[in-house]
Amino acid sequence: MEYLDFELPIKELEDQLAKCQVIGQESDVDVTNTCKQINKKLIETKKHIYKNLTAWQRVQLSRHPSRPYTLDHIRALCGDTFLELHGDRGFKDDKAMIGGLGKIDGQSFMIVGQQKGYNTKTRQYRNFGMANPEGYRKALRLMKMAEKFGIPVLTLIDTPGAYPGLEAEERGQGEAIARNIFEMVRLKVPIITIIVGEGASGGALGIGVGDKVYMLENTWYSVISPESCSSILWKSWEYKEQAAEALKLTSSDMKKQKLIDDIIPEPLGGAHYDRETTFKTVEQYITKGYNELKDLSTKDLIAQRMDKYSQMGEYKE
Structure with a gap:
């Protein structure tokens, strides 16, 4: 440990x-x-x-090397029923973004999420959970496939951000993320989104538009990481703790601002202390969320989703 x-x-x-x-x-x-x-x-x-815990300590917990990653959640939730699907049908298969079909409590889901690595070799293989444009295009391809067959979508977010490399920008990183957000708002099937680790910037938003958005207790969701915020405002990473507090990026902050629907509690010490309890709790929230959405008509589902995101950021003084 x-x-x-x-x-x-x-x-x-x-x-x-x-x-x-x-x-x-x-x-x-x-x-x-x-x-x-x-x-x-x-x-x-x-x-x-x-x-x-302070905001910065929760950020540290979200990055704990023993914390369960997306594939850990998928294996625990789906068992042997998960079938991974590959490629964006345009450039290549992005290993940082995984997706496929699986059954959770007897219900089929199209599951999409970012995957980090466990050691140096697998971190390089998964590009540290930072997807390229082809990753977001693969995610969209799978979500549109789910829409075609009436299968609900589950997205699991755990990324320090979309890959900022030159090649990624040349292949349209910004357009790929924007296209995903645009299409997810209009998707005709229920979408459940869970932040299981880090939720940074557009890299998270690219698969983060959901009818139900949940955060595990010790995760964070923000437009920028505390370190990057500190380097921009103070020209140094030394102020990352102050930046974490100012960004209001914790699950409780997100809930207060009505940017997420609920917080999934973790065992004392974090998700890595008792993985089985964490997986069971996550499954309960997925089932609960889906049951609240499954009987809505397509028209009501999309209208409700659009209203939800249209109301974000509105304040009365």
Whole structure:
């Protein structure tokens, strides 16, 4: 288990608990009470730390290397029913954007999402979860296929942003993302969107237009990352913590601003501490969201979606 800097008090107590248990196993000394006291303190420390997280600490948790990625969610939700589909039928298959058909609780979904890597090799293979234009065009191709056959769409967002390289811009990165947003607003099937990790910039918005938009508790959703915001405003990355607070990018901030529909709770310590519970909770929200949308007519579904996004950003003073 890797620990973030603010989790070091937890690491110290867990190490103490492990040593105490080893002493009890290897000697005749009764350490039961000592272990109980350490465990009690450990639980209290965890509650104190995770109930008082700053915006920057939540950003760190969303990037935790042990956090479940898109494919982890898909395998847990769909089991062996997931069939991955490839290519944009124009340039090539983007490995940072995955998509395919799968069944969740007996209902078929077209699932699209960004995938990061687990180590150096797979991160390079997946381009660190940063899709090129062909990735967004593949996503749109699959969503239009789902529309043709009346299959609801599920998108899982986890990206530091769309790939900003020269080749990506030459192939129309901005147009590809804009086209996806335009087409998703008018898509004739229900769309459920979940931010499972990072939700940065247009890279997230390219598959982020949904009838139901949920965020896992320790994720973030913003027009720019805290580091990039800090480098623009302060000409340095040193102010990333202040930038994270100012951007109002956490799930609770998004909910207050009515930019998402609900927050999916995570186990104490984050999604990586108890993956099975996380997957079950995510499935419950997907099923709940779909049940609220499935009986709407196509006309009402699109009208409701358009109204939802038209109202964003309107304020009365």
